Amino acid sequence: MIKQLQIALVPALIIGLLLNMVTVQAQEITEQSSYLAQIKLPKMIGSGNPKNKILIAIVDDGIRTSHKDINKYIWNNPLENPENGMDDDGNGYVNDINGWDLADNNNSVIPPLNTRFDFYHGTHLAGIITRITESIYGDNAPKYIKIIPVKSIKNEANTPYIKYGYQGIEYAINAGADIILTAWGVGHVSDHESKILKQAKDKGILVVAAAGNLSTNSKQYPAAEASVLSVAALDIDNKKIKPSNFGAYVDISAPGEDIYSASFSTDSGYEKHTGTSQSSAIITAVAAIVKLQNPAYSWEQVKACIKNSADQIDAINPRFSNKLGAGAVNLAKAIACDSLKNNNENNKRLINPQGYLNLTSNINISGDQQSRTWSIKPNGRFKGIRFRKVSLSSDTGDAVISVHKGLTADSPAFLQYSLASMPDSFYIPGATASVRLKANSPLEGLVEYKVEPIDFTTLYCSDTKFLKKEGVLEDGSGADDYSYNSSCKWLITAPQGKVIRFNFAELNTEAKIDKLYFFNGEKTNGKIMALISGSKLPPEIVSWGNKVLIWFVSDGKNQGQGWKFNYSFEDL
Numbered sequence: 001m002i003k004q005l006q007i008a009l010v011p012a013l014i015i016g017l018l019l020n021m022v023t024v025q026a027q028e029i030t031e032q033s034s035y036l037a038q039i040k041l042p043k044m045i046g047s048g049n050p051k052n053k054i055l056i057a058i059v060d061d062g063i064r065t066s067h068k069d070i071n072k073y074i075w076n077n078p079l080e081n082p083e084n085g086m087d088d089d090g091n092g093y094v095n096d097i098n099g100w101d102l103a104d105n106n107n108s109v110i111p112p113l114n115t116r117f118d119f120y121h122g123t124h125l126a127g128i129i130t131r132i133t134e135s136i137y138g139d140n141a142p143k144y145i146k147i148i149p150v151k152s153i154k155n156e157a158n159t160p161y162i163k164y165g166y167q168g169i170e171y172a173i174n175a176g177a178d179i180i181l182t183a184w185g186v187g188h189v190s191d192h193e194s195k196i197l198k199q200a201k202d203k204g205i206l207v208v209a210a211a212g213n214l215s216t217n218s219k220q221y222p223a224a225e226a227s228v229l230s231v232a233a234l235d236i237d238n239k240k241i242k243p244s245n246f247g248a249y250v251d252i253s254a255p256g257e258d259i260y261s262a263s264f265s266t267d268s269g270y271e272k273h274t275g276t277s278q279s280s281a282i283i284t285a286v287a288a289i290v291k292l293q294n295p296a297y298s299w300e301q302v303k304a305c306i307k308n309s310a311d312q313i314d315a316i317n318p319r320f321s322n323k324l325g326a327g328a329v330n331l332a333k334a335i336a337c338d339s340l341k342n343n344n345e346n347n348k349r350l351i352n353p354q355g356y357l358n359l360t361s362n363i364n365i366s367g368d369q370q371s372r373t374w375s376i377k378p379n380g381r382f383k384g385i386r387f388r389k390v391s392l393s394s395d396t397g398d399a400v401i402s403v404h405k406g407l408t409a410d411s412p413a414f415l416q417y418s419l420a421s422m423p424d425s426f427y428i429p430g431a432t433a434s435v436r437l438k439a440n441s442p443l444e445g446l447v448e449y450k451v452e453p454i455d456f457t458t459l460y461c462s463d464t465k466f467l468k469k470e471g472v473l474e475d476g477s478g479a480d481d482y483s484y485n486s487s488c489k490w491l492i493t494a495p496q497g498k499v500i501r502f503n504f505a506e507l508n509t510e511a512k513i514d515k516l517y518f519f520n521g522e523k524t525n526g527k528i529m530a531l532i533s534g535s536k537l538p539p540e541i542v543s544w545g546n547k548v549l550i551w552f553v554s555d556g557k558n559q560g561q562g563w564k565f566n567y568s569f570e571d572l
Contacts, residue, residue, distance in 0.1 A: 034236060035255040036135055039282060040311075042332040045136050045293075052295065054145045054288040056129060057099075057172030057180045059165055060122030062111035063149040065098060067262045069127045074098050075146040077175070091174055099149035100171055102164040103157075109149035111264050117160055120264040122149065124273055125183055125281040127262025132285035132331075145288055148175055166193045169207070169222075173200050178291070181284045182228075183210040183277035185220035194225065201227040206299040208284045210276035217247035217323060217455070224249040229287070229303060230325070233257065233279040238313045238328045244276050246323040248453050251354065252306055253313065253324045254279040254286075286331050293335045300390050300446060301340060304356035308340075309333030312351060314379040319484055319556060321380030322453040326354040346372050350449075353378040356390070359401075359419075359437055359445030374435045375407045382451040384429035389422055390446040396420050399439035401447075403428050409436040419445070427452075461488035461552065468493050470569055474506070475552060475562035482514075482562045486554040491522050494546040494569040501568050502541040502548075508561040509533050514554035516563060520544045524551060532563075 055075060065074045079089035080097050087094045099109040111119030126147055134141040152168035153160070162168075162184040172180045173196075180200060189197075200207050207228045212220035223230035223245075233244040233256025240246060241257050256279035263269030283306070290302045297305070310327030317324055339348075340358050357374050376385060387403070396419035403415040405428065414428050419439075435447075460476035460483055467473070467490055475482045494500050502518070509515070511534035518530040518541060526549065530541050552563075 035259055035282065036132065038234075038236065038238075038255045038328075039132075039286065040330040040332045041132070041135055042335060044138055050144050050292060050295075053143070054178045054291060055148055055176055056145055056284060056288060057148040057150050057168075057175065057177035058122050058125055058129075059150040059152050059168035059172060059180060059182050060125065060162065060184070061119040061153045061160065062101070062109050062122050062151040062264075063099075063126050063147070064110060064123045064262070064264045064267070065149060066110075066267050067123060067127065067264075068268050069130050069262045070123070070147070072142040073126070073130050073133075073145060073147045075148045075175075093171070096175075099151070099175075101151040102167045102171060103152055103154040109151045111151075112155045113265065115155065115157075118264065119153075119160075120271060120273070121160065121183065121277065122151070123264040124259075124261045124271060125181060125277060125284075127270075128259060128278060128281040129181075129285045129288075131261065132282065133289065136289055144292055148172060148177055150175075166196050169196050169200065173203060173205060177205055179284055179288060180205060180207045181209075181280060182207060182222050183280045185209060185212050185223050187218060187220060189221035189225065193221070197222055197225045197227060204299065206287055206302070208280050208287065210280040211247075211250050212245035213243040213275045213277075214245055215243050216245055218245070219247065219249050220245060229283065229306075231276055231280040231283045232324050233274075233276040234313070234324075234328060238311070238316060240317050240320050240324060241274065243274070244279075246320045248323065248450070250323060250325040251303070252283055252310060252326055252329055254282040254329045256282075283329060286329055286334060289331065290334050290337070294337060297337075297340070298391070304340060304358070304446060304448075305334045305337035307352065308350075308355045309337065310352055312379065314353065318380070319456075322353040322378060322382050322451045326352045348372075348374045350374055350376045351378055353380070353382070353451045353453075355449055357387075357435060357437075357447040357449065359392070359443060359447060361439060361442055370439055372437045373409050375432070376435070376449060377407060377432045378451050382431065382453050384427055385433050385449055385451050386425060386427045387435075388448045388450075389424050390448050391444070392419060392422070392446075393444040395441075396443050396445075397439060397441035399437065399441070399443055401438075402436045404434040404436070405430050405432070407432050407434055409434040419443070456483040457485045457487070459483045461486060464489040464491060466491050466493070470567060472564065472566050473550070474564035477562045481559040482509075482552075482554060484554055484556045484559055486514075486552060488552045489524075490550045492548050492550065492567060493522075494543075496546055497572060498546055498569045499572055500543040500546070500548050501570055502543075502565050503567075504532075504537045504563065504565040506562070506564040507532065507537050508535050509563060510554070510558045510560055511535070513557070514560065515552070517549075517551040517553075518543075519549040519551065520547075522547050522549050524549065535560075 150168040152164040209223035259278035307326035399419040402413035516532040
């Protein structure tokens with residue numbers, strides 16, 4: 001009986017283990033592909049033999065070119081003979097067959113193992129690009145894109161700082177890259193580095209960059225350069241991930257949390273990583289696919305397709321309203337790019353915080369003028385809307401463009417130009433605008449618009465204010481809640497021999513989180529006289545001397561109605 005029981009249990013145990021393995025495998029597959037669903041991947045296009053490949057240079061810490069997800073996509077320099085040890089193409093790099101290591105000055109682009117830190121980055125990004133491309137084109141994907149590895153960090157580097165990044169961009173430009181991925185950045189850019197980025201733009205190359213992972217709106221370069229497509233990162237619910245940077249310089253957002261892709265350590269391994277680097281790799285693949293499906297489009301038109309088709313995310317990211325670019329990328333809509341293909345659509349309503357107006361008309365108009373109107377009303381609060389001329393045909397005839405406040409073009413024009421004299425940039429204040437184009441002949445043109453966001457951290461108060469008269473002090477928000485991430489100071493100075501009395505009239509802050517500090521003296525390293533938070537009015541506060549520094553700080557979560565107190569000077 002015991003033997004029979006054992007025999008009966010073994011198949012059940014095996015079946016249970018197999019079912020568990022299937023479940024785990026299914027979870028892994030779902031985990032690996034979740035970001036593909038999030039970017040609205042269309043059905044596989046599959047077959048085809050494109051006339052032109054897209055060359056994508058990844059300027060990073062190297063790529064494990066032998067990885068099974070990547071090896072078929074690695075670029076082979078057609079101008080180099082690997083057998084003769086010579087610089088056949090005359091670019092100064094001997095036998096740069098598959099790219100170049102700008103840091104160590106050799107043709108080995110493979111990241112080293114067993115170093116101070118993992119050189120995983122470039123391989124992980126390459127795997128994301130090939131995964132997306134293969135999901136669209138299947139086994140034909142290597143016919144559509146090739147990857148140029150450009151290693152820009154020394155093998156013995158102590159930190160993952162891409163020191164030779166801009167030299168890498170120069171190499172990629174000269175190698176004939178169509179897209180250059182720069183998933184790294186710093187808070188400054190030199191004139192020489194700006195010239196390199198301009199050179200890429202002038203040669204018709206798209207540079208894609210990660211916005212950065214410092215959770216700040218401080219600019220990072222190359223992402224903040226005007227010609228660069230800057231990418232922020234979202235979680236599975238299209239909310240900004242905590243590390244992702246944000247701000248007016250961001251162009252588009254994409255998934256960037258727990259992205260599954262190729263590992264640098266083995267030819268068949270995978271890893272999960274989080275950040276704007278992964279998001280920028282996704283956008284690189286998206287841009288390549290949009291270009292492949294619309295080969296006649298310029299890169300500015302590709303950017304227009306991506307931005308105009310983005311899904312709105314400001315409502316679920318209220319703290320970062322108008323600071324995450326045009327929205328969340330939607331690959332299926334970007335490929336279709338209706339905004340550039342329907343050249344005569346009228347009364348178009350635009351709700352994204354960034355986008356493009358397609359001025360192109362291919363209808364042969366004669367006699368009466370044709371009028372087209374765009375109404376722009378993005379969500380959230382912002383200062384106004386800035387327009388930038390991207391491209392315009394040389395012959396614009398008598399065409400006139402006018403910009404109006406509000407959602408209709410019936411009001412008097414706030415700005416009006418003939419297309420021939422339209423400035424490179426113009427601005428209209430306010431939260432809504434209408435643009436009307438009147439033309440009596442065919443023309444081509446593209447105008448970009450971007451809202452100018454408000455820095456809410458300094459909306460009601462900022463820096464240090466110096467007060468020497470008695471009065472009333474409040475947070476400055478009036479009937480609104482105070483802003484998130486506030487950091488404001490007031491130095492109140494009474495005449496010598498007097499003290500300062502504080503009496504609160506209103507108090508409503510996030511308890512124990514958003515606080516008012518009262519420091520004795522004029523610096524934050526002085527002794528704290530009082531620490532006020534919550535909604536219960538405190539008793540009267542009397543200073544220890546004639547100077548008090550008040551510091552109000554709030555976090556990024558919950559805001560209150562604020563605070564208000566009277567202060568007066570009295571003799572000791």
